[in-house]
Amino acid sequence: AQRVTQPEKLLSVFKGAPVELKCNYSYSGSPELFWYVQYSRQRLQLLLRHISRESIKGFTADLNKGETSFHLKKPFAQEEDSAMYYCALSGNRDDKIIFGKGTRLHILP
């Protein structure tokens, strides 16, 4: 069954410390993986997608097919990174996009 797992509901990190938000997936094929972010009082928006292989706001994510993971990383956390982060998976063309439960990232001053 298709599934996206974000094991941490809440992650608190000190400003300047490294951040890693975990995402594991289950899919019998070649999925496309995304990270979405929701800042306070703003709409959910795309942060990055694995096929783009880009860094957005200092965040990167590498698709590891062996470990079926797509963890989101940033070397030095900033206070403005505090938000809700969702990992998502898209499979075959007409399959719906599946979201994880989300991880709330709280950056401590």
Added chain:
Amino acid sequence: GAGVSQSPSNKVTEKGKDVELRCDPISGHTALYWYRQRLGQGLEFLIYFQGNSAPDKSGLPSDRFSAERTGESVSTLTIQRTQQEDSAVYLCASSRSGNTIYFGEGSWLTVV
């Protein structure tokens, strides 16, 4: 339009009344989703449309909830006989199949 548009943005209703929430997806987007987000909680999938058919409505919490979509355009989510536990933000999103999903700002529903 420029983005996914939802209306009303805020709705306060009395327990037991019916409410209808509307979503205008981005033009050309065949896929449309409804989610619910309770205060401080994660996304809760409700229903997925591909065109005007709904191949996955597994997330609808009860038969009080229903949704329809006209062609590849507007969708309405209807909640009958609202209960206090229905209070939440209802988010609509659309995408071209398999591509980036775009969210609306949500309809904040409060049942009193």
